Amino acid sequence: MKNGIIVKNISNQYDCLVDNEIITCQPRGKFRLDKLTPLVGDRVIINPETKIIEDILERTNELERPRVSNIDAGIIVTSTQIPALSLLLLDKQIVLCESNGVEPVLIFSKLDLLNDNELKDVKETMDYYQSIGYKVFANSDKENILKYLENKTVVLIGQSGAGKSTLINMLDETKNIETKAVSESLGRGVHTTRNVEIHVVNKVRIMDTPGFSALDINKIEPTELRHYFVEFSKYPCQFRDCVHKDNCNLHKAVLDGLVKKERYEDYLIILEECYESRSKLFK
Ligand SMILES: Nc1nc2c(ncn2[C@@H]2O[C@H](COP(=O)(O)OP(=O)(O)OP(=O)(O)O)[C@@H](O)[C@H]2O)c(=O)[nH]1
Ligand SMILES: [Mg+2]
Ligand SMILES: [Zn+2]
Structure with missing residues (x-):
């Protein structure tokens, strides 16, 4: 028996990373009876002879989309140009991470496409997110990104064309994951990446996921939302269950x-x- 991590799944085949080697396994029949579906990211015990996943260790957390x-962290890749910067989308993605108990790490891409004024604005925005406690990087800051993510399993979040696959290729030059120019006529890209798969990049395990833009924030209770805007907690409200409208x-x-007005407006x-x-x- 050996310990491994599921790094890829295509139908009933699970690629397990075991001692730096990939072994393709099938789950035990019993899992189906127990309605237990192995997920990418699961720590598993496998039998290398029969190539059967014998056991799934307890999960620290579980995301629904991507499943x-x-x-350990959600890497939110935010494009500052093509597709245009959307802080509302970023704030939704932060809420998604926070509500799932996953630390958001903010990585901004395409700063090289900005003029001096735009760059100044984006840097101010980055500073604000840093000041409220988040880790914030430019995608070119390879050394520091790798240092911060060492030995973590992280999931990439970001709209199509944001630069998720490009980031993996930048962090590890031996990787050559398919990327695609953002279709400018449509103003947004087609999803290039389809399967959920973990890439081992230096000492980081990164999942390149199908980028999503519509988010599942609909399960959040309105009175719960304020907890996912972390800087709000610095200014305790005098009312119980207040949604801070006025x-x-x-x-x-x-x-x-x-509190930054734009963040509060996104909150509303x-x-x-x-x-x-x-x-x-x-209804
Ligand atoms: N100039 C510039 N272009 C970038 C940067 N990051 C990504 N791109 C380009 O943006 C396009 C889209 O990048 P991808 O990495 O394919 O985007 P993705 O987030 O993986 O998109 P999906 O897989 O569709 O979800 C590609 O043409 C990249 O070369 C950057 O920092 N600067
Ligand atoms: Mg991609
Ligand atoms: Zn209030």
């Missing part, structure tokens, strides 16, 4: 310029979406 487990300490912190937009999906649920 993966044991994630006349409270948090709202005042926004007016006083202590996402809050409305949470209410909307709830009302659909009860």
Whole structure:
């Protein structure tokens, strides 16, 4: 028996990383009876002779989309140009990570396409996210990215064309994952990457996932959302279950310029979406 990590799944075949070697295995029949589906990211015990996955170790966490487990960080790749920078999308992706108990790490791409003024704005934005406690990198900052992610299993998050596959290729020059120019006529790319797969890049295990743009934030309770905007906790609100729409300490912190107005506005937009999906649920 050997310990391994599932790094790839195509139908009922699971590629397991065992001592730096890939062994393609099938799950035990019993898993199906127990309605247990092995996931990419699972730590497993396999029999190298029969090539059967005998056991799945307890998961530290489990994401629904992409369906993966044991994630140490979500690498949110944000394009600053083509596709255009969307901080609302970034804030939604941060909420998605926070609500799943996964640390978001912010990586900005395509800074090389910006003019000086745009670059200055983007750097200010990056500084703000850093100031509220997140790790923030430019995708060209290879050394520091690798240092921070060493020995972690991370999942890439970001819209199509953001530069996720490119990032993996940048972090490890021996990798040559398919990338595709963003279709400019459509203004957004076609998803180039389809399967969930873990790439071992130096000492980082990275999942290149199908990029998604529509997000599952609809399961979040409106009163829960505020916890996923981490800087809000610095300004405790005097009301219980308050969603901070007006006349409270948090709202005042926004007016006083202590909380970035754009973040608060994104919060209100996402809050409305949470209410909307709830009302659909009860229809
Ligand atoms: N100039 C510039 N181009 C970049 C950068 N990062 C990515 N690109 C380009 O952007 C395009 C899309 O990059 P991909 O890495 O394929 O994007 P992706 O996020 O993997 O997209 P999907 O697989 O479709 O989800 C490619 O043409 C890349 O060469 C960057 O930092 N600067
Ligand atoms: Mg890709
Ligand atoms: Zn409040």
